[in-house]
Amino acid sequence: MEPEKPTEPKGLLQTHELYKYILETNVYPREPESLKELRAVTEKHPWAVMSTAPDAGQMIEILLKITGAKKALEVGVFTGYSLLLTALTIPKDGKIVAIDMDREAYEIGRPIIQKAGVEHKIDFIESQALPALDKLLENPKNVGSFDYAFVDADKINYINYHERIMKLVKVNGIVVYDNTLWFGSVAQPEEMVLKEFKEGRVSTIQFNKSLVADPRIDISTVPLGDGLTICRRLY
Numbered sequence: 001m002e003p004e005k006p007t008e009p010k011g012l013l014q015t016h017e018l019y020k021y022i023l024e025t026n027v028y029p030r031e032p033e034s035l036k037e038l039r040a041v042t043e044k045h046p047w048a049v050m051s052t053a054p055d056a057g058q059m060i061e062i063l064l065k066i067t068g069a070k071k072a073l074e075v076g077v078f079t080g081y082s083l084l085l086t087a088l089t090i091p092k093d094g095k096i097v098a099i100d101m102d103r104e105a106y107e108i109g110r111p112i113i114q115k116a117g118v119e120h121k122i123d124f125i126e127s128q129a130l131p132a133l134d135k136l137l138e139n140p141k142n143v144g145s146f147d148y149a150f151v152d153a154d155k156i157n158y159i160n161y162h163e164r165i166m167k168l169v170k171v172n173g174i175v176v177y178d179n180t181l182w183f184g185s186v187a188q189p190e191e192m193v194l195k196e197f198k199e200g201r202v203s204t205i206q207f208n209k210s211l212v213a214d215p216r217i218d219i220s221t222v223p224l225g226d227g228l229t230i231c232r233r234l235y
């Protein structure tokens with residue numbers, strides 16, 4: 001059998017129709033106008049598929065509200081869908097440290113973030129994520145200070161991000177990892193996987209195993225978007 005090329009977006013669900021139903025019935029009617037606008041400008045980008053899925057976004061919003069998160073960290077901004085969602089959800093005096101090595105994509109979303117009146121909450125760091133996280137850790141004020149972190153960058157480094165983020169988030173803090181089911185490839189035999197997904201598949205399988213074995217966290221993997229793993233730091 002040939003590996004199946006992704007055609008219509010259907011997330012991890014059985015059919016495109018079901019995903020469309022969820023988005024149109026449960027998600028889009030509640031999506032703020034600014035996020036809709038950001039999604040529309042992102043659609044023109046050749047890598048639009050990287051944008052956080054709106055159904056996953058809704059889960060993130062509820063987690064931020066339940067936990068009352070005020071200080072957030074984001075690794076992997078792209079045009080800023082998850083960043084704007086976070087900025088809209090945390091309180092007026094909340095802060096987000098957002099790291100991405102590519103400012104160009106962020107600049108596409110920034111005018112919409114500005115117009116939404118939440119840019120003052122964002123501290124954008126244009127950098128490779130690992131050195132930026134290490135630099136944050138050098139300041140003792142940051143250690144154990146974040147209520148929430150969202151990781152959506154290069155899958156190969158998730159294990160490395162996790163070690164830093166465990167020190168940056170507070171006990172009881174929430175960390176959400178995106179793409180932990182990597183288009184379903186984690187459960188496919190290697191020969192069935194499209195070559196462009198092979199590398200990410202191996203990293204994701206290893207990463208998922210390492211989270212399960214990590215006694216410092218509670219975890220829950222939810223098949224929204226491309227798979228989210230929600231972690232809570234226990235100690």
Ligand SMILES: C[S@@+](CC[C@H](N)C(=O)[O-])C[C@H]1O[C@@H](n2cnc3c(N)ncnc32)[C@H](O)[C@@H]1O
Binds near residue numbers: 078102153
């Ligand atoms: C999947 S996109 C992020 C999507 C974003 N959360 C959203 O909602 O649109 C991944 C981003 O990670 C960034 N990235 C990839 N590897 C990185 C690295 N090593 N350091 C910093 N940023 C990185 C890319 O530039 C890209 O913008």
Ligand SMILES: O=c1cc(-c2ccc(O)c(O)c2)oc2c(O)c(O)ccc12
Binds near residue numbers: 049050178196
């Ligand atoms: O279709 C692709 C999609 C993505 C992708 C989607 C959502 C994310 O949140 C993310 O981080 C990456 O990444 C790819 C990639 O990295 C490849 O090498 C080849 C193809 C793709």
